[in-house]
Structures are given as structure tokens and as C-alpha cells.
Amino acid sequence: MSGKDYFVHESSYVDSPCKIGEGTKIWHFSHVMRDTVIGKNCNIGQNVVISPSVILGDNVKIQNNVSVYTGVICEDDVFLGPSCVFTNVINPRSFIERKQEYKKTIVKRGASVGANATIVCGYNIGKYAFVGAGSVITKDVPDYALVVGNPAKITGYVCECGNKLEVTEERYLCKSCNKEYQLANENLNLREI
Template sequence: MGSERDGVFIHETAEVSPEAVIGSGTKIWHQAQVMKGASIGENCKIGKGVYIDTGVKIGNDVKIQNYVSVYRGVTVEDEVLLGPHMTFTNDLYPRANNSDFVIYETLIKKGTAIGANATIVCGTTLNEYCMIAAGAVVLSDVPAFALVVGNPGRVTGYVCKCGTKLEIEKLPRQGVNSRKTVCPKCAMAYEFQLGLIPVL
């Protein structure tokens, strides 16, 4: 059972502030908590036990899986996947009694996918369509389309918009720092020039 609020489904066990902004078509499931001043876009799926803090901005078509906490300072753009139990931080110098607490902002750009149990340390930007592997620890900015694995997280390759890993490193160089590849799954073409860009 749950309630409908302007085209939004809210499970009866969820706690959603009336001062949160929730877009049409969004579903908020069991025991989720959405705080005052949070903003969630349209057609989002907010899983069991998710916590969305004051001032957090979530775009459209975002899927936040079970037990993710999205703390103040985090902005999530459209079409992002936050895998189960992944973690954001928002303080570089945490202490139980910290009178000079400073929030460091984190930006998750469009199409990013973050795997289960990954940790995103605050003050970083994850650029468009990058993919963070399960359990990875991200300490610095991530390039668009990059695949990051490990602890500490490191770029080990690049992925297509569809999520398929691209075989860039095996291609011959076509210029000083230019290589091209095509996704083996969806046939989208890319060029690598100090970073991956789609060929339109």
C-alpha cells in the first residue's frame, strides 16, 4: 500500500517531507527518507532504505537502489544509476564533534552508473556516462565514459553509453593522440582525443 501525491507513488513506510519537491512519475519505496528541501525529478525510482538529505538535487529518470544515502552537497543529474549500498561522503575531515564542519560538493553527471558498495569521496565530479565498478573507491574526478575499478579507483578503460566496454587500447593510433572505435553492441562510434567523445 502507499499514497499518490501529484502522480508520485510513496510507500506507506516512507518518510517524505511535504517541503521536498518530487517530480511526476517518481516512486519512493519502503522505509526511504526524503528530507525538507530535497528535489527529485520525474520518473525516478527510490529504493528501500534510501536517505536523501536536505538540499540534495536529483535529476530525471534516476534509479537509486536499496540503502543508498545521498548527503548534502551531492547533485545527481539525469539518467544516473546508484547501485545498492554505494556510499557518498561529504566531509574530508570527519570527526564526531566537528564544530567547523565543511561540506564538499560532489557532482554526478548525466548517465553515470555507480556499482554496488562503491564509495565516492566528496569534492569529485563524475563526468557523463562514466561507470564505477562495484566496490571501487573514487578519490578524484572521473573522465566522461571512463571505467573505474579498484581501491583506490583507477581508470582501466572506457565504456559506451549503452554500458559495453570499448576496445580503445588495442586500436592503432590515427594521429598524435587520436584513436577511433565502435561499440560492439550498439555500433555507436567514438573518437579518443585526450578523452573519449562520441562521433556524431
């Protein structure tokens, strides 16, 4: 790993200053811009752009051709699928600079964003939520929600393990790992047994 405790492929650029955690790998033709913080054991795929001041937690996986723009924070264990993209300005114009209007977007712990999804800035994706491939996020996504479409709508809920939960009465059950959840006040929570 060339004297560092992380790996950067020779075709990629990492601007200074940046903080990159131990065990992280940055693959072909990617560009990590200044003041970015990347946690431990992250995997940054081919042709990824990470704009200035982005924050990535530990164990974040970013697939090929993803653009992560200023204002985005990805907490630990987030998965960003191939060619998904974030925005950071609501009303962009090439002839008007709006850097002071960048909006923050938080992708919370364990959430997954599918291939070709678009995350409109200023909206957050809840913990362990799952954004389906090609979806367009135009409002906050609750914890554990499965959202699909344009605009994305809730079609169910998923377990921390990523499998869709089955609904019986007011309980949400995972047939894969046997965790149980309960919906209260439109929020899904892991049920303590």
C-alpha cells in the same frame, strides 16, 4: 498514487518542503529530507537516505541501502547501485560540526555507480562513466571512463549504452550499438560520422 503524481510507500518519510517529479516512486523505509529536488520518473529503492538539498534529475535510479548526502547532485539518467555511499566532509569528527565545509559532488548524465562503491566528496563523475562495484572514488572520473579498485583507476571506457568499448588504433568502438568514439586531450568524445 494517493492524490499525488508520485508514489511514497507508507513506511517512508518525505520532509517538507521537497519537490518530487511526476511518476517518481519512493519505496520502503526511505527518508527524503527537506529542500530535496527529485525529478520525474525516478525510482528510490528501499532504505535510502537522501539528505537536505540533494538534487536528482529525471529518471534517476537509486537501489537499496544508498546514502546520498548534502552536496550531491545527480543529473538525468544516473544509476546508483545497492549500498553505494557518498561523503560530504573530508575530515569528519563527531565532536566538530563542519556543515559549512560540505563539498559538492556531481554525478553527470547517464553515469552508473556500482554496488558498495564509495564516492569521496568533492570529486565528480563524468557523463556516462561507469564506477565498478566496491570502487573508491578519490579523484574526478572522466566522461565514459570505466574505473575500478581502491583507489579507482581507469581500466577502459564504456559506451552510452553501458558496454565496454573496444580500442582499434585511436578509435573506440561499441560492438553492441556501433557508436564510435575518439580520444583527444585525454577526453573521450562521441565521433560524429
